Amino acid sequence: MKNIALFLVFIISLVTNVAQSAELISVGDKGRLITDSFFGLHIRYGTTKTPWPLVGFHSWRVITPETEWRGLQPSENKWNFTHLDKAVELGSKNNVEILLTLGQTPTWAASRPGEVVHNGAGASSEPLRLSDWENYIRTVARRYKGKIKYYELWNEPYFREIDPYRAIPGFTGYATQMVELGRIAKQVLHEEDPDAVLISPGFGAGFAGVPRIEQWFKSGGGDVTQALAYHFYLRPPERMGKLYSMLRDITVKYGYPNMPIFNTESGYYVQNPERPVAPKYPGSDYVFAKVLTPEEVGAYMIRAHLITAAAGLDRFYWYSWDILDMGLTRSYGNVHTTGSLAYGTMLNWLRNSVIKECATENDKTWICHLRRNGASAYVVWNIQGDEDFTIPAYMNVGEMETITSRVSQLNGKKIPIGISPILLRAKGVPWLPLAGKQ
Numbered sequence: 001m002k003n004i005a006l007f008l009v010f011i012i013s014l015v016t017n018v019a020q021s022a023e024l025i026s027v028g029d030k031g032r033l034i035t036d037s038f039f040g041l042h043i044r045y046g047t048t049k050t051p052w053p054l055v056g057f058h059s060w061r062v063i064t065p066e067t068e069w070r071g072l073q074p075s076e077n078k079w080n081f082t083h084l085d086k087a088v089e090l091g092s093k094n095n096v097e098i099l100l101t102l103g104q105t106p107t108w109a110a111s112r113p114g115e116v117v118h119n120g121a122g123a124s125s126e127p128l129r130l131s132d133w134e135n136y137i138r139t140v141a142r143r144y145k146g147k148i149k150y151y152e153l154w155n156e157p158y159f160r161e162i163d164p165y166r167a168i169p170g171f172t173g174y175a176t177q178m179v180e181l182g183r184i185a186k187q188v189l190h191e192e193d194p195d196a197v198l199i200s201p202g203f204g205a206g207f208a209g210v211p212r213i214e215q216w217f218k219s220g221g222g223d224v225t226q227a228l229a230y231h232f233y234l235r236p237p238e239r240m241g242k243l244y245s246m247l248r249d250i251t252v253k254y255g256y257p258n259m260p261i262f263n264t265e266s267g268y269y270v271q272n273p274e275r276p277v278a279p280k281y282p283g284s285d286y287v288f289a290k291v292l293t294p295e296e297v298g299a300y301m302i303r304a305h306l307i308t309a310a311a312g313l314d315r316f317y318w319y320s321w322d323i324l325d326m327g328l329t330r331s332y333g334n335v336h337t338t339g340s341l342a343y344g345t346m347l348n349w350l351r352n353s354v355i356k357e358c359a360t361e362n363d364k365t366w367i368c369h370l371r372r373n374g375a376s377a378y379v380v381w382n383i384q385g386d387e388d389f390t391i392p393a394y395m396n397v398g399e400m401e402t403i404t405s406r407v408s409q410l411n412g413k414k415i416p417i418g419i420s421p422i423l424l425r426a427k428g429v430p431w432l433p434l435a436g437k438q
Contacts, residue, residue: 040317267319298342398427
């Protein structure tokens with residue numbers, strides 16, 4: 001009996017482990033239409049060195065030292081709009097929407113000017129006088145009325161209610177103080193530009209930042225912002241599905257079940273001889289514990305977009321197009337890599353497609369089901385590396401396309417797959433490539 005009991009425990013354990021490794025990510029039976037607004041980018045040097053990307057993305061998150069408060073108003077009576085004017089001009093010229101990240105207090109306005117972080121003395125503190133903050137928001141909103149629609153309240157705040165105090169880039173005050181800044185910003189934006197949308201601070205990052213979201217809503221943050229912004233820094237990207245679910249559970253808990261959720265920053269270290277970078281905490285699952293090749297970052301980028309689109313994420317801003325140690329390109333956007341080619345491929349695969357679900361039975365091989373214009377296509381990959389994949393009969397496919405848009409015919413029912421997603425589609429029925437924006 002003892003042996004039988006042990007055997008039953010083993011079987012139950014085995015079944016439980018298999019069940020835990022299976023995962024289905026979907027918003028429901030009808031799936032989700034991936035519209036153009038889903039796709040956003042960071043172009044760090046877009047107003048200086050980087051030529052405009054050829055890929056047809058929808059929104060540009062503008063966040064640089066020159067366009068934050070400390071750069072726009074370096075002294076109380078001096079303003080410098082050179083870079084932000086240029087960004088807005090480029091956005092308008094290329095039919096790309098601007099999301100501007102607010103905050104980063106100038107030293108002269110800081111409540112803690114002696115608090116030195118690499119962003120600048122006092123940059124992470126709340127302003128000493130709320131009237132200075134109100135004047136800043138009003139000046140920007142009035143200047144860019146009808147030109148900037150989305151404003152992100154701050155970048156990566158920590159809150160003293162739950163975070164041990166440290167002088168860090170971001171925000172070093174209390175959640176209640178950030179909510180008050182949001183209240184003022186929302187009121188001023190409404191007065192100056194009723195079409196403007198204020199979203200929450202861009203909270204970081206991974207699972208560690210989730211308690212800050214709780215504190216934000218506990219402090220009344222849901223009443224002052226119209227969308228939740230978060231930074232989905234996770235490796236491998238399949239973990240983003242769980243993170244999205246956690247964030248959605250919080251919005252539901254505090255009475256905002258339909259609040260849009262934006263991923264305003266995600267990316268990875270990338271190998272680049274122009275700026276070598278060392279991994280942090282190698283051997284762990286920390287997002288920067290591995291430096292990816294351009295091929296790997298292209299694979300991760302597409303997988304991240306697929307997983308979060310299937311989960312229901314409203315927007316995804318990739319970080320970044322041109323940062324030397326995290327870019328899809330090299331030489332400030334002048335040299336393309338597999339990463340930048342993959343971004344264009346991803347747009348062709350996903351834009352205006354309905355993503356039905358992404359699923360895995362073993363947490364190794366993933367399959368995402370897409371539909372467009374009455375046709376189906378499937379994206380498959382294996383997170384652990386090379387493996388033979390037997391194509392199920394229900395797929396009815398005859399061609400495959402790689403992340404660099406190379407198309408080949410399928411011969412037989414088995415194909416090699418790996419960490420880079422492959423699109424499987426019907427033979428002779430192209431998965432309509434979309435040139436530019438739709």
